[in-house]
Amino acid sequence: MHSVPTPPVATIETRGLIRRFDRREALSGVDLTVAPGDCLAVFGPNGAGKTTLLRVLAGLLDPSGGTASVAGVSLPGGVSARAQVGLISHHTMLYPALTARENVEFAARLHGLASPRVSAESALARLGVMDRADSPVRVLSRGLQQRVSIARAFVHAPRVVLLDEPYTGLDAVGAAALSDALAELKSDGAALILVTHHLDEGLVLATYVAVMREGRFVRYDRRDAIDAATFSAEYRALVGAVA
């Protein structure tokens, strides 16, 4: 169906990755390779298995079959694998009663950073929310909360960045701040997987593009092999049956 492009060094790699829930198979053999500085954009309709893929790579779920490795640690990899990962999910993972600074600093302490406060402040500054650092997250707008949540995920400069619809709820300023932060992580050699069903925002950062349906990739290619103008129609044809 498609050949898997293989960069020389892999930060994220899966072969025949399977994840089963009770009676349902959410991932049915996923092969992917993401090298340092690369970004894989994964498109697909709801229920295609995109979120499950990220949760397996983040160490929240164990693989049921196949192999997966993250930053050189094969999964399930425990603490050493999780230390390398930053995850942005549908949920902010923030405590509403704590301030933005306290939330990010808490994450920095969990990652064992030497100076959690300094790291937290620089992460907040990078996302442009340093001026709201002492506001409780509860009073911040949805967009600002999302930015604090991104600062939380990036505070330990992860080598592996997993993003589940990260642009949801962001205004133009927030989206630009996120894109800058992602570009910076990319140029520092982090490996990114960006999951979304918005084609245009995914194509901007991507070096590889995959289309997911019913637990597997139905299209997987280099970004430069894809024509942004016709991709939308192609995508609809690929997922149309269930979209």
Next chain:
Amino acid sequence: MGAIAGTERSPRLDASGGLLFGGGPEGDAARGAALRQLSRPFGWLAWVAVVAFIGDCVRIAYFTPIEASQGPAQKIFYIHVPAAITALYLAFALMAVASVLYLWLRDPKLDRVAECAAEVGLAFTTIVLVTGPLWAKPVWGTWWSGDARLTSTLFLWLIILAYLILRQAVEDRAQRARYSAVLAILAGLLIPFIHLSVYLFRTLHPQPIVLKPSAPSLPSEMLTTLMISFATFVLLFVALLRARYRLATIADLVEDGASSGRAD
């Protein structure tokens, strides 16, 4: 091919542990055959147990001498004690052991065994809790004497109820199995503490001294009846457990059949 994965791709073991269901029409046929095979959960063993139980009652009533000091009320002993021992050392122990094994092997069948042992155990502890006061009233003059073993049984009964309520409250099958296994194992650790605290409590608060017949000192006819009763209760336990396990297997198969039509 609307329904992906799920039941078609992951074969399930049937109750007897042998058959594997394939996909498509053969899978449905196999499931149907298994359902037919299981549709009479009360097999021959249940009938044997029922006949044995009737025989046991007849022996207790007509062929066992009446105890001198307690009178006919003492005959409750032959029901009460075997039920208590079966509930604690068979039902509850099986529930805890199956739960440990489940967390280790993650085999859904072990979860089913634990669930069935809990339900049958609930029935047996209920017998203990009903017969205990019925025995105590004529003999000790009070329904609830605070007897250490009976009080421990009350808490065992409450824990099994909590276990079954927990199972009702969890939708996802794997999550339900994990949670209930954790509860069952902790409950196994709790029982000695409950017994110890009830025992210490009683030694601090003296109760009327009552002689309770203990098995070794029984006259041989009474001892024989006790042993027969005990065997009957073990048989009843095994028969009920088997029937309940078959029902649980059917319920899972029906649920699988219902959900295989849904794509997720």
Next chain:
Amino acid sequence: MTPPAVTPGVLAAAWTIARKDLTVELRTRAAFLSAAVFTVLAAAIFLYTWDPTAVAAIDLAPGVLWVIFTFSGLLGLNRSFGAELADRAIDGLLIAPISREAVFLGKALANLIFVLGVQVVAIPIVVLFYNLSLGWGAVAAIAGVAVLAATGMVAVGTLFSAMAVNTRLAELLLPVLALPFFVPVVTAAAQATVLVVNGRPLSGALDWIRLLVAFDLVFVAACTVAYPFTIER
């Protein structure tokens, strides 16, 4: 620009989580206030259903103290994992490079401090309402019993709170699961307290103290080991 990072040890991570929980509680004060108010209300209700001519205060007070303590403890435990679910903050703990055991110990430690804080309110209230005259030695003995009892109850309660919040019954389930486990603890603590308020030395309650210590050892260990099994993986 990669900051130097050494993944924190179990105790360091647990303390970080406990401190975070206590900070949240200090900010909102919701749970502590309701537990404290509950304590005063419950003590008052017991006081006005009490016939002083029939039962001596000294006989009733230990039971009242431990019944109040049991139920106010449940109020605090319920909130423990509920707060983690709102924005799936629990995921943030689970993807952090710390062990599941550290997550459990951190939550349990915060709960222990919370429950002991409630106890600091409950003991004086009961002493005041029932007009008990206790020396400092007796107060210290009761405090010691309270710490022993709270440790075991919090271990079990924290684990069941983690499970209960993920069920359909949510916080309604916690008392059903936890109360049978509180029985030996409350029995032992109340009996030991009876001796103390009657002016007898705690050494008379050695069996009860042993039971409490054994319960703590068994259930802190068992619940710490069991917690990772409750998490989907």
